Amino acid sequence: MFTTKKRLLTARSMAKVLQLTLAVIKPDAVAHPLMLEALHQRILDNSFVIVRCKDLVWRRQDSERFYAEHSGRFFYQRLVEFMSSGPMRAYVLAREDAIRHWRDLMGPTKVFRARHTSPASIRAQFGLTDTRNTTHGSDSVESAEREIRFFFPEFCVEDWMKKEEPLFRAGQIQYDLQKLTHTLAPHS
């Protein structure tokens, strides 16, 4: 699936504590291999470490559950249908201040606004509409934990922060992109 060369990611030079965030490449972008590749490369180029990665498909009820806070809004049905319309790619990303950096990189939710205020952002460059806006990112530490659990139920943020983060920062663990899961699977 990945066409970039095998990369071994190491954190030897990282001094500060890493933060985790959930990033998702939505179905509109996954549907276009070149766009998917460009977004994947954007992640690597911005010093994010890919801790976990998987391709998955949501059932309608997964989409409804994840976006429950928006139920009743005019775009809710459109959003739910879109997010369960095809494969997505989800990442657990680590870096210093990961939540803010990924959200800055995505740009504003609305594509029109993104094009005016943040022309270099992902949504400005690749977004199609306010709903089909290519990417998702957690907006707080609490939502990152909740959303990582939603997408990666087998992954424990607390354990990672306690056990793996210090080892990783000390260069004692490496993440090999080739070994991360990217088998297409229905949401569990």
Ligand SMILES: Nc1ncnc2c1ncn2[C@@H]1O[C@H](COP(=O)(O)OP(=O)(O)OP(=O)(O)O)[C@@H](O)[C@H]1O
């Ligand atoms: N006004 C709108 N019109 C159409 N779709 C919208 C609108 N507002 C939000 N959405 C869709 O709902 C998603 C969730 O909205 P939210 O307000 O949480 O934005 P966000 O935090 O920027 O996006 P995300 O949660 O996907 O990172 C948006 O990413 C977009 O796909």
